[in-house]
Amino acid sequence: MPLEKGKISGKQLTVLYITTIVASAVVFLPGVVAAKAQQDAWISSIIAAITGFFLALLVLRLHSRFPEQNVIQYSRTILGKWPGLITGAGFAWFFIHINAVIIREFGAFLATVLPETPPVVFMALIVLLSAYYVRNGLEVCCRIAEFYFPIFVLQVVVIVLLVVKEVRWQLFEPILGAGWGPVIEGIFPPVMWFGEVITMSMILPYLHDKSQAARSLFLGVLLAGILFFLASFFTIGVFGGDLTANLNFPVFELARTISIAQFLERVDAVLMSFWVAGGVIKITTFNYCAVLGTAQLLNLSDYKPIILPLAVIQVFMALTGWENVGQLKYFINDIIAPYSLILFEGGIPLMLLVIARIRRLGVTK
Amino acid sequence: MKPGKFLLLIYISLTLMIVPGCWSRRELNSLSISQAIAVDLEPDGKIVLTFLFVKPDSGQKQMGGGSGSGMSYVLVSEKGETLFDTQRDIYLSLPRKLFMGQNSLVIYSEQAARAGLGPLMDLFFRHKDFRLTNYVFVTRGKASDMLKFQPNLESNPVREIFGAITYAHMRVSKTIPKDIKDFLIDLGAPGIEPVLPEIELVPKLAGEELPQSGSSGGGGPSQKTKLRLAGMAVFKEDKFVDWLSPDETRALHFAVAMGHLGIEIIPGPSDKKLAVEIIGGTSKIKPIVKNGRLFIRIESTSAANIGETMGVKGIDNPDLINELNKETENVIRERIEKLVKKAQKEYRSDFMGFGSAIWREMPQYWKEIENEWDELFTEIPVEVVVKVDIKGIGMASDYSNER
Numbered sequence: 001m002p003l004e005k006g007k008i009s010g011k012q013l014t015v016l017y018i019t020t021i022v023a024s025a026v027v028f029l030p031g032v033v034a035a036k037a038q039q040d041a042w043i044s045s046i047i048a049a050i051t052g053f054f055l056a057l058l059v060l061r062l063h064s065r066f067p068e069q070n071v072i073q074y075s076r077t078i079l080g081k082w083p084g085l086i087t088g089a090g091f092a093w094f095f096i097h098i099n100a101v102i103i104r105e106f107g108a109f110l111a112t113v114l115p116e117t118p119p120v121v122f123m124a125l126i127v128l129l130s131a132y133y134v135r136n137g138l139e140v141c142c143r144i145a146e147f148y149f150p151i152f153v154l155q156v157v158v159i160v161l162l163v164v165k166e167v168r169w170q171l172f173e174p175i176l177g178a179g180w181g182p183v184i185e186g187i188f189p190p191v192m193w194f195g196e197v198i199t200m201s202m203i204l205p206y207l208h209d210k211s212q213a214a215r216s217l218f219l220g221v222l223l224a225g226i227l228f229f230l231a232s233f234f235t236i237g238v239f240g241g242d243l244t245a246n247l248n249f250p251v252f253e254l255a256r257t258i259s260i261a262q263f264l265e266r267v268d269a270v271l272m273s274f275w276v277a278g279g280v281i282k283i284t285t286f287n288y289c290a291v292l293g294t295a296q297l298l299n300l301s302d303y304k305p306i307i308l309p310l311a312v313i314q315v316f317m318a319l320t321g322w323e324n325v326g327q328l329k330y331f332i333n334d335i336i337a338p339y340s341l342i343l344f345e346g347g348i349p350l351m352l353l354v355i356a357r358i359r360r361l362g363v364t365k
Numbered sequence: 366m367k368p369g370k371f372l373l374l375i376y377i378s379l380t381l382m383i384v385p386g387c388w389s390r391r392e393l394n395s396l397s398i399s400q401a402i403a404v405d406l407e408p409d410g411k412i413v414l415t416f417l418f419v420k421p422d423s424g425q426k427q428m429g430g431g432s433g434s435g436m437s438y439v440l441v442s443e444k445g446e447t448l449f450d451t452q453r454d455i456y457l458s459l460p461r462k463l464f465m466g467q468n469s470l471v472i473y474s475e476q477a478a479r480a481g482l483g484p485l486m487d488l489f490f491r492h493k494d495f496r497l498t499n500y501v502f503v504t505r506g507k508a509s510d511m512l513k514f515q516p517n518l519e520s521n522p523v524r525e526i527f528g529a530i531t532y533a534h535m536r537v538s539k540t541i542p543k544d545i546k547d548f549l550i551d552l553g554a555p556g557i558e559p560v561l562p563e564i565e566l567v568p569k570l571a572g573e574e575l576p577q578s579g580s581s582g583g584g585g586p587s588q589k590t591k592l593r594l595a596g597m598a599v600f601k602e603d604k605f606v607d608w609l610s611p612d613e614t615r616a617l618h619f620a621v622a623m624g625h626l627g628i629e630i631i632p633g634p635s636d637k638k639l640a641v642e643i644i645g646g647t648s649k650i651k652p653i654v655k656n657g658r659l660f661i662r663i664e665s666t667s668a669a670n671i672g673e674t675m676g677v678k679g680i681d682n683p684d685l686i687n688e689l690n691k692e693t694e695n696v697i698r699e700r701i702e703k704l705v706k707k708a709q710k711e712y713r714s715d716f717m718g719f720g721s722a723i724w725r726e727m728p729q730y731w732k733e734i735e736n737e738w739d740e741l742f743t744e745i746p747v748e749v750v751v752k753v754d755i756k757g758i759g760m761a762s763d764y765s766n767e768r
Contacts, residue, residue: 113493170725171550177728239546242553256496257546266466 003295003303004138008203010212012142015149017200017220018227020285023278024102025193025224026156026231027109031250032333033232037186038241039172044186045232049225051187052194056217058349059197063204063213065362071201071349072293078356085297087348092293094344095199096310099286100317101332103127106279107318108325109249113272123315126276130284131311134291135304138206141288145281153227155274159251160230162258162267167237188337190228194221195345202289248325287311397461400438400523401470403508404448404485406477412485414451415442415509416463417523438521440512448488465494469527471501471545472564474508478598478605483552486603489545497546500530502564503598503605514566514590522592526564529594538618538627538643539611540594552603556720556731556738560597560617563608566590601714613707616700619751620717622648625667631692633677634685641693641755642672650722654730660746661719663701669693670757681762686755693753701749709743719745 008016033041066074072091076084103123111119133141176183200217207213235250238257244250252268252275259265291310295303322328341347356362397418405413419438441459445451455463477485489495504511516525530542540562551559569591595611609617618624625646633639646667653662671689674680708717715721720738724731734741 115493173725174728177724240550240554243546243549246553253497257498259498 003292003300004206006137006139006206007208008138008142008206009208010216012146013200013203013207013213013216014220014223016142016145016203016281016285017197017217018224019145019149019152019278019281020199021193021196021220021224022156022227023152023275023282024105025190025228026251027249027275028105028332029190029193029228030232030235031244031247032189033186034236034241034244034250035333036189037182038178038245039174039236040176040178040183041186041236041241041244042172042229042233043176043183045190045229046225047183048187048190048194049221049228051191052197052221052225053218055191055195055345056197056200056221058346058353059201059204060214060217062349062353062356063201065353065356067210067363068205070203070205070292070296071198071352072296074356074362075348075352078352078359078361087352088293088297090348091198091344092290092297094340095202095286095290095293096314097317098196098340099283099290099314100321101328101336102279102283102286103314103318104322104328105332106276106283108328109252110276112248113252120315120319123318126280126283127287127311127315129280130287131307133280133284134288135307138203138288141281141284144284148277148281151274152278153223155271156227156230158267159255159258159271160234162260162264163234163238163254166257167234168240169237171237171240188341189333192337192341192345193228194224195341197221198345198349199285199289201349202292203285287314290314391462391464395462396464397459398467399463399465400468400521401472401512401526402465402468403472403474403512404477405474405508406480406485407444408476411444411446412448412451412477413442413444413509414448414455415440415512416452416455417512417521418459419521438523440509442509448485449492452488465492466496468495468499470523471499472508472511473501473503473561475503475505475598475605477508478503478561478600481603482548482600482605483603486545486548490549495545497549498544500527500542500544501548501561502526503561504564505608506565511564511566514592515588517591525592526594529592530562533594534624535626538624539596539614541597541614541618541623551718554718554721554724555735556715556722556724557718558602558714558716559600560609560716561600562594563596563598565593565595567593599708599712599714599716601712606712606714609704612700613704616697616704617717619665619667619697620648620663620701620704621650622646622665625665628672629669629693629696631689631696633674633689633692637677638675639671639677639689640673640675641689641753642670643667643753644670644756650717650719652719652723652726654727658746659723659730660748661722662748662750663705664750664752665697665701666752667697667754669753669755671755671759678763680758686758690753690755693755694751697753698749698751701751702747705747705749709745709747713739713743715742719747 030041033044037044062074066077069077072088075087078084079087103126106126107119107123110122133144197217204213231251235244235254238254239247239250247253252272255268255271258267291303291307294306294310300306322331399416399418401417403415407413417438417440441455443451443454445454452463471489473482473485489499512522514522516522519525519528530540533540534542541560543561548559548561551557567590569589573591597609597614597617599606599609615627625643627643629641629643631639631641646665648663648665651662651664653660671680679685708714719742
């Protein structure tokens with residue numbers, strides 16, 4: 001008996017993917033990239049988006065071999081019972097752990113802006129809401145994303161349009177002044193974000209029209225790439241490489257520089273509420289993957305009983321995993337890339353695909 | 366829908382109306398809203414902060430009252446070790462929560478600027494309330510004095526300064542507005558030193574003084590002085606070096622394309638003077654390597670109009686206009702050359718960004734010379750190429766007062 005009976009459309013998949021990637025990317029990422037690539041961060045963002053296509057291709061290839069299975073199920077088909085179970089458990093852990101990072105990121109962001117509220121309040125509220133979405137199934141999660149998506153795109157476009165007059169083109173020079181080295185170094189954090197496409201391997205089996213899988217996912221990567229490029233490009237154009245690298249929330253700061261005729265300003269509070277809404281959707285996607293994956297690993301007939309326990313575990317991990325923002329930043333910038341990118345977003349899926357080819361498993365054309 | 370469920374829905378909706386609230390809420394009547402902060406450094410290293418708070422409840426009604434108690438703003442000072450520590454100590458003497466989100470000006474004293482602005486600016490960069498778009502000023506005397514003048518048209522000195530800096534640079538180019546973001550960008554970029562606009566209080570001219578309204582006994586801001594934005598403060602890294610006069614600031618405008626605006630006085634035929642209004646243009650600082658030698662070329666191109674002739678005749682004669690083009694070019698070129706010399710020999714601060722231009726155009730070469738740039742800068746040859754094109758002559762050609 002299937003755990004999830006819902007069906008989603010290709011459009012919903014696109015929207016869910018974009019929101020999952022970009023919701024936190026536009027808040028934190030430009031600064032992280034600029035720390036490595038300085039004023040060339042926008043070049044890194046383009047290359048990262050292109051790399052994102054290949055990661056999406058990997059997920060799609062696996063999906064086309066095992067159209068009715070998700071990553072946790074087909075790793076068992078490919079690797080056999082025990083190795084498959086261990087790999088599947090690894091993926092479930094990955095979803096939970098990354099979700100803890102995201103929850104903590106948003107908690108830290110909100111706690112910086114609203115210091116009098118304990119961070120646990122933000123984290124618990126966000127996770128409770130996402131748990132509620134997950135409880136109502138995949139279709140509800142997707143509809144929330146669909147409802148929210150236009151607002152989200154609109155706010156990025158509005159920020160960009162309103163800061164165009166603040167852009168100083170000089171700040172982009174010298175282009176590739178220090179060569180390609182820093183630019184290549186700068187693509188790892190965003191590639192990691194684009195690699196979150198692995199969550200879609202949990203959702204692809206529920207796509208109503210299978211033929212739309214590739215189209216929807218690639219469209220998602222393209223649009224997410226454009227949004228992320230806009231965010232990097234304009235933070236560099238307004239703040240320059242050095243200052244962007246030193247800002248913890250560059251796009252938030254970008255929104256605060258908006259001042260049209262001393263009338264349209266201080267729009268950051270509105271934008272922050274949109275970001276938090278986007279963050280909830282991102283956390284929901286990961287939460288859903290974690291819950292569904294865990295339920296499948298444990299052979300449960302229903303995933304609802306484990307939603308709340310997992311939510312509590314995630315908030316607890318988010319609270320206790322890092323003692324301070326310094327540790328969190330170090331973790332995100334230096335540790336998470338090899339861990340998530342090489343292992344779960346690229347390495348293991350590639351290995352699965354290669355083994356599936358050698359063993360001639362799944363559907364072949 | 367079952368009646369039980371319906372009742373529950375109504376119950377929840379009603380509770381929603383009463384229960385929700387904001388955790389970190391700040392109501393207007395519990396806030397003191399700061400609009401400007403003046404940072405002074407005492408000789409003993411202590412920091413004195415002076416905040417200008419607006420009174421949210423006084424509004425426009427009491428404007429023009431003139432007497433001390435009728436003002437719509439207050440100044441509050443505190444002394445401490447660091448900026449944040451000092452800011453918090455304000456609570457000891459103020460009945461409301463501080464809110465700096467509306468702060469729009471930060472003024473540093475010369476003393477503070479000499480000690481280095483980096484550490485003194487960190488709070489404004491780090492604290493969540495401050496925006497990076499706060500304008501920054503440096504003043505010769507005490508920074509707190511700059512908030513103690515009688516505003517002319519606006520309700521408080523901050524709005525007065527804010528308005529002046531917003532419009533002045535577009536009309537006279539004797540000052541350049543800089544916010545925290547600009548300062549930090551210049552501080553972080555290689556091969557450029559920051560500049561900040563100067564603010565001062567000057568005595569009112571005799572014609573400006575209105576008759577006293579009698580009851581100005583004690584207190585109240587001085588009626589004898591007025592605000593003046595003119596010139597810039599030059600920095601080396603984050604430390605103040607020296608001042609630029611208003612005319613030198615104009616040269617800086619022309620050299621680095623902050624804006625090509627303002628009035629140039631040009632010697633005309635028969636000892637008469639003309640005012641040429643520069644209306645726009647571009648300039649570029651180009652590093653050029655020729656025969657293995659590096660030099661800088663400043664190319665400045667402006668468009669202009671004749672603004673005032675002061676009795677010069679035949680202004681619609683194309684030959685005269687060509688001549689005036691040359692004259693204006695000479696005036697501007699001399700200005701820029703003087704400024705470059707001063708920057709190189711006297712201030713030894715690359716505030717025009719020659720190094721930055723080299724870094725942008727030839728990043729490889731910059732890497733080689735970066736370490737000795739401080740020395741190289743003082744000797745680098747600079748060529749100034751100015752082009753002025755007078756386009757219009759205004760609404761009249763000539764007037765004839767003699768036949």
